[in-house]
Amino acid sequence: MRKLILASAVALAALAPVAGHAAGGDSIFPMPPVKWSFSGPFGTYDRAAAQRGFQVFKEVCTACHSLSLVAYRNLTELGLTENQVKAIAAEYQVPDLNDEGQPIERPARLSDRFKKPFANDAAAAAANQGKAPPDLSLIVKARAGGADYTYALLVGYADYAKLSAEDKAKLDKQVQKASGDPKAKFEVTKDENFNKYFPGYKISMAAPLAADKVTYVDGTKATLEQLSADVTHFLAWASEPKLEDRKRTGVRVLLFLLVLTGLMYAVKRQVWADKH
Amino acid sequence: MASQHGTPPVFSNKLVAWIDHRLPIFSYIEKEYHTFPMPRNVNYFWNFGAIATILLVLMIATGVVLATNYTAHVDFAFQSVERIDRDVAQGWLIRDLHMNGASFFFIAVYIHMFRGLYYGSYKAPRELLWILGVVILLLLMATAFMGYVLPWGQMSFWGATVITNLFSAIPVVGPSIVEWLWGGFAVENPTLNRFFALHYLLPFVIVGVVALHVVALHQHGSNNPLGIDPKGPQDTVPFHPYLTMKDGFGVMVFLLVFCAFVFFAPDYLGHPDNYVKADPLVTPPHIVPEWYFLPFYAILRAVPDKLGGVIAMFAAIAVLFILPWLDTSRVKSCTFRPIYKWFVFVLLIDCVILGFCGANPAEGFWVPLSQVATAYYFFHFLILLPVLGKIERPLPLPHSIADAVLKKKAG
């Protein structure tokens, strides 16, 4: 037993190096605290929050961002009925070919993936000062910090001029360290968007959300924090729709293994009883 | 059924006896996994070979299922992997098992090797057994490296680019070798295609080498924590039920830890950038390999010269091939080597430090640290080990395994 514990310690020591990149970005600003219903071993998505988040996504973000891995039919997993989802899909016109092979536009169906706002990446970049808005299907999994980072990004827009002198000094220091120039200073122009959590602190996306940007159908008060948390909740679901399955199965598998391990231990002790 | 060591088994079941008379598979199982004598004092470190075997089966089983749903083409690979996660029934489970299985395979094999290092299992007459193990390690690394390229995320692509580019450091023929590996002038569709073909092939080669590994093992039987040979039946126990039950328990504990990762932190050991589709025009700020390559990656970068780095990295594994002849001590187990015992742990710490160096950008104090750690790694094998064997005074060895076991019980 003692050796087993030692062996596990060795394994954990070997795992330690990866812990570095599991933490959030290297922003000088502390991350705003948020609690997610889907974190922890028994976590599940909050259907109401995800539905509100979908409303935000549909009314604001789809103007620029695609969600190419999610189909309209998937929305039923958030608790919307099939008819509701059909109606949502039908609001979009998607390209297709008719029976004569001529390109046409038809209303989207349940099986279609979310409509892309731009024909291709070049068009997307051209419409956004040269920086194509990324597809958001996996954004929560694709950034260190996960949902906490996405949320922080959305609430992290600030006026650089209003930062404390201390924070400004820290930013300058980071720029100096990165460039190797001891006199370098962090600068933002009027046209650039300062964001406390985006790597480099300057992002091509202007603040997409503000209080009351969306009027929630369920009457929830649309503060910036509420909107950001809800749309992040929706994007977390889009990144991992099978999260609930995974955790539910996991609890059962671990309980089963725990019992079996206990049995194995008892049998092993019994067998070895006369040999120790 | 016969269970005395050495006598051929008699099978009561007629069909079994009929088959065994023509194809002695039942005799084989009987001899190698039932009556096979195991030193009675092996500890839980001796579980990791069985654990690695289970993982090998798991990797092949999940891998074949993944392959039935995967598309090896630069335009579709990323989406096909996401489809497995989202649309294939239980696809997420198969993928999480395979992804984390690779990491846990390395955990098991590294512990397995550390066991060999600590208890001197590589010494005569087990040199070839150890060497076959190092061959398995190399095959495992190649398999894991190519597997990581398949999902065609940013780290897949850039990892493949960095590692294949290493070969360009070879004088004269380097650039041609790299083009040959790529099947073109960059990591592109032909590269992905051949990596998939090889990633499917190599695990079966590993199965073959593992079979040889077991044959070599059963020639002289397992080593043990005392590093002395069993002298008779009082020193051993039959493999079944003693080791089957002990291995069974060890495997279950390992699976518990493994499943905790699979179900509750499936992406903890991965890199978030690999959820971004490969883009040859966007270089990630830090290109890092998977955690199990980090110590070797650190050795590669510790040498300022590119060719020198590549040579050092390969040499780090090559020294393992000659380890049985570098160690000059006549005593196997570190239990009786009062000085070397500590240096084995220093080497372990050194490898962990190298891991951290590999995970961090090659700048600031990480550069000298990785150079010192690299130097120490080679110092351990090439200087310390041969010299210490000559000057160290080992503790007296016990008379027999049974003696030692009974004494421990009494005291």
Ligand code: HEM
């Ligand atoms: C696919 C990976 C591997 C598998 C499936 C495997 C399998 C096994 C098995 C079943 C045993 C007997 C049980 C035990 O002693 O734990 C064993 C023993 C051994 N293996 Fe491996 N092995 C693998 C990789 C390696 C590697 C990479 C090395 C070292 C470079 C290695 C070195 C040894 C040695 C020295 C022994 C004998 C240990 C002793 O008796 O003290 N193996 N292996």
